[in-house]
Amino acid sequence: MNSTAHSEAVLRDVLDRWKAAVDAHEPQRAASLFTEDAIFQGLHPYAVGRQGVAEYYDSQPLGMTAAYRILETRRIADDAVLGYLSVDFSFTDRPTLSVLLGTLLKRATDGWYISHYQVSRLD
Numbered sequence: 001m002n003s004t005a006h007s008e009a010v011l012r013d014v015l016d017r018w019k020a021a022v023d024a025h026e027p028q029r030a031a032s033l034f035t036e037d038a039i040f041q042g043l044h045p046y047a048v049g050r051q052g053v054a055e056y057y058d059s060q061p062l063g064m065t066a067a068y069r070i071l072e073t074r075r076i077a078d079d080a081v082l083g084y085l086s087v088d089f090s091f092t093d094r095p096t097l098s099v100l101l102g103t104l105l106k107r108a109t110d111g112w113y114i115s116h117y118q119v120s121r122l123d
Contacts, residue, residue: 027057041118063092079107
């Protein structure tokens, strides 16, 4: 498998689990996909660590779902994958919110985790 295909596979594995947790409104499960010291920037003030990630997703409305598309990926080290994605967050009571997501995944001994997550909304 070439580096780009492997990097995309790593991203998809983690982000598919992230999407499943977001779609099911399971904030603790979503937070478990992040490193203990992850920097997390959604559309609210940033947080550091899993607790902040869990609180952010807990504050999201029930019925919110995420659909993502990988735009670019780079393997920046043996244990680090950079991803740039388009994400559509859908809601039951308002229009879909389209954002761009930059993320950095780090490999630990037991798998890959999100170390940095930053959403940008382009108006």
